[in-house]
Amino acid sequence: MKHWYITGTDTEIGKTRVSCQLLQHLRQQGYSTSAYKPVASGALDAGEGLRNDDALQLIHASQTKTAYNEVNPWCFEEAVAPHLLAEEAGINIDTAHMADIVSRRPVDVAIIEGVGGWLAPLDADTSQADMARALNAGVILVVGMRLGCINHALLSVGRILQDGLPLLGWVANRIDPEMSRYQDNINTLKARIQQPLLATIAWEENTPDFSINPIIN
Ligand SMILES: Nc1ncnc2c1ncn2[C@@H]1O[C@H](COP(=O)(O)OP(=O)(O)OP(=O)(O)O)[C@@H](O)[C@H]1O
Numbered sequence: 001m002k003h004w005y006i007t008g009t010d011t012e013i014g015k016t017r018v019s020c021q022l023l024q025h026l027r028q029q030g031y032s033t034s035a036y037k038p039v040a041s042g043a044l045d046a047g048e049g050l051r052n053d054d055a056l057q058l059i060h061a062s063q064t065k066t067a068y069n070e071v072n073p074w075c076f077e078e079a080v081a082p083h084l085l086a087e088e089a090g091i092n093i094d095t096a097h098m099a100d101i102v103s104r105r106p107v108d109v110a111i112i113e114g115v116g117g118w119l120a121p122l123d124a125d126t127s128q129a130d131m132a133r134a135l136n137a138g139v140i141l142v143v144g145m146r147l148g149c150i151n152h153a154l155l156s157v158g159r160i161l162q163d164g165l166p167l168l169g170w171v172a173n174r175i176d177p178e179m180s181r182y183q184d185n186i187n188t189l190k191a192r193i194q195q196p197l198l199a200t201i202a203w204e205e206n207t208p209d210f211s212i213n214p215i216i217n
């Protein structure tokens, strides 16, 4: 069973969208999947409890029939940095609990979406590196392709490796249709990131192709 932790160069750069597309791709290749959003902020209660849209999208895109509160055990209403809300509520994000939830459902690939970018904390003393480590996950970095992404991507890669997590690869996701020199930017990153480019996703592309062979076996 593979655990892939999806992080990104920033918030709103396509982690959820790419995760759902990856889940769809895996399913088409015959792999069983599950998906999680351990910590989420920004949620509505329509009568069943707080529901975060990322978690709902991931549930929809995976074959998981997991209960909502196992997909997303820590769900905060306000759309602000979740560690602030966890601290205010006196909640500790228990990475061992999350690892236990994920391991209870054996599948070929479990996708776990992070929050914001790699260094966004989960609570007062829990980082996303702690979560990925507890889950025994490899990390996939989604690079939101827009002006400024080279710095964000290379800083993220450096820190993921410094944190001692295996970086499985990265995805170039064109978040800005107007970006100039798009291919040159991709080439710049390819020359500086040793790990494989798993997919190049155009603006509004719905069924991208992923090169998962290097990381699935
Ligand atoms: N390649 C793309 N083409 C068009 N729209 C895109 C693309 N990638 C992402 N988007 C859109 O950008 C918005 C943000 O994407 P998404 O929610 O996946 O980001 P995120 O990194 O998961 O954000 P968060 O940090 O809130 O979890 C969404 O409306 C999504 O549909």
Ligand SMILES: [Mg+2]
Residues within 6 Å of the ligand: 015, 016, 017, 054, 113
């Ligand atoms: Mg998201």
